[in-house]
Amino acid sequence: QVHLVQSGAEVKEPGASVKVSCRGSGYTFTDNAIHWVRQAPGQRLEWMGWINTGHGKTQYSENFQDRVTIIRDTSASTAYMELSSLRSEDTAVYYCARGRFEAGFDPWGQGTLVTVSS
Amino acid sequence: QSVLTQPPSASGTPGQRVTISCSGGSSNIGSNTVNWYQQLPGTAPKLLIYINNQRPSGVPDRFSGSKSGTSASLAISGLQPEDEADYYCTAWDDSLNGPGFGGGTKLTVL
Numbered sequence: 001q002v003h004l005v006q007s008g009a010e011v012k013e014p015g016a017s018v019k020v021s022c023r024g025s026g027y028t029f030t031d032n033a034i035h036w037v038r039q040a041p042g043q044r045l046e047w048m049g050w051i052n053t054g055h056g057k058t059q060y061s062e063n064f065q066d067r068v069t070i071i072r073d074t075s076a077s078t079a080y081m082e083l084s085s086l087r088s089e090d091t092a093v094y095y096c097a098r099g100r101f102e103a104g105f106d107p108w109g110q111g112t113l114v115t116v117s118s
Numbered sequence: 119q120s121v122l123t124q125p126p127s128a129s130g131t132p133g134q135r136v137t138i139s140c141s142g143g144s145s146n147i148g149s150n151t152v153n154w155y156q157q158l159p160g161t162a163p164k165l166l167i168y169i170n171n172q173r174p175s176g177v178p179d180r181f182s183g184s185k186s187g188t189s190a191s192l193a194i195s196g197l198q199p200e201d202e203a204d205y206y207c208t209a210w211d212d213s214l215n216g217p218g219f220g221g222g223t224k225l226t227v228l
Contacts, residue, residue, distance in 0.1 A: 035217075045155075045163065045206055045219045061216055095162055104153035104208070106165040106174065 002026040004034075004096055004109035011115045017084040020112045022096030029077035030054045033099035036070060036081045039111075040092040050099060051079055086116045121146055121211050121218030129226040135195040138223045140207035142188050146218050150210040152190040154183055157204040157222075166205070167192060194225075202227045 007021040022034060035050040049060035051070045058070050064083070072079045079096060094112045097105035123141040130136040140152065152170050155163035165174050167183035170190065182193045190209075194201055204222045211218040 037219075044221045045208075047214075047217050047219065049216070059215060061214070097163075100168075102151045102169050102210075103172075104165045104168040105155075105163075106168075108162040108164070111162050 002098065002107055004098060004107055006094075006096060006109040006112045009113040009115070011117065012086050013118055014087055014116060016086050016116075017082055018086060018114050019080055019082040020094050020096075020114070021078050021080050022109050023076065023078045024098065025077065027098075029072075030074055034070075034072065034079040035097045035099050035105055036068075036094065037097060037105070037108075038092040038094045040089070043092075048081070048094075053079065083114075086114075088116050090114065091116045121214065122207055122209065122220035124205075124207060124220035124223045126221065127224045127226065129228055130194075130197045131228045132197055132199060134197045135193060136197055136225065137194075138192045138205055138207075138225070140190045140192070140220050142190075142209060142218070144188060145213040146188075146209040146211040147185065147190055148188040149212060152183065152185050152207055152209045154192045155206045155208065157206065159203070163206065197227055199227050201225060 003025045005023050010018050012018050030053045033050050036048040048064050051058045053072045067084045069082045096109040154167040156166045157163045170185040171183045180196045206222045207220040208217050
């Protein structure tokens with residue numbers, strides 16, 4: 001069974017960085033991209049970027065271009081998303097999801113709550 | 119700002135048929151396929167419909183999707199209380215070079 005398991009909740013101060021991990025299991029990790037999507041409280045889903053887990057190429061949303069970095073460790077079947085210069089508006093649940101080209105994101109990780117507060 | 123437009127809410131009684139619309143443009147729905155996600159309260163989104171009208175294994179055939187031009191719709195027939203959730207449409211957007219999401223539709227089963 002395919003699973004994505006994310007790291008636990010984080011509390012960060014404004015201006016800090018956060019790094020969230022996403023470990024895949026039940027499939028060949030390098031066969032599919034990993035996307036990152038966030039959801040602020042009561043808000044819509046917002047795509048942040050993705051990584052080709054095979055060769056490591058990334059593509060980021062313009063909304064996060066300067067602040068987000070996505071990497072992967074194929075030996076650990078794990079992708080990481082780091083968001084820097086955090087502000088209160090970055091308080092959200094961050095999800096990773098396996099990309100299946102046209103066929104959507106499936107499955108999703110359980111989500112990681114990141115709270116930005118002084 | 120979402121590139122795709124959905125009604126913020128929809129409702130129906132058990133057994134009814136409900137339809138949720140998703141409107142986009144030439145750079146997203148008009149040139150790419152549409153996927154739908156169901157998000158139950160407090161959980162991660164789950165793929166419900168992919169490539170416009172395909173159901174992943176395990177998704178009941180009460181759920182169906184369609185696409186025409188720059189719009190798409192999700193239909194739920196035989197509405198059940200457990201269908202109460204948020205529903206999101208998404209399509210790759212060539213101008214964003216990434217997927218755009220709709221704002222989500224909160225479905226209430228009365």
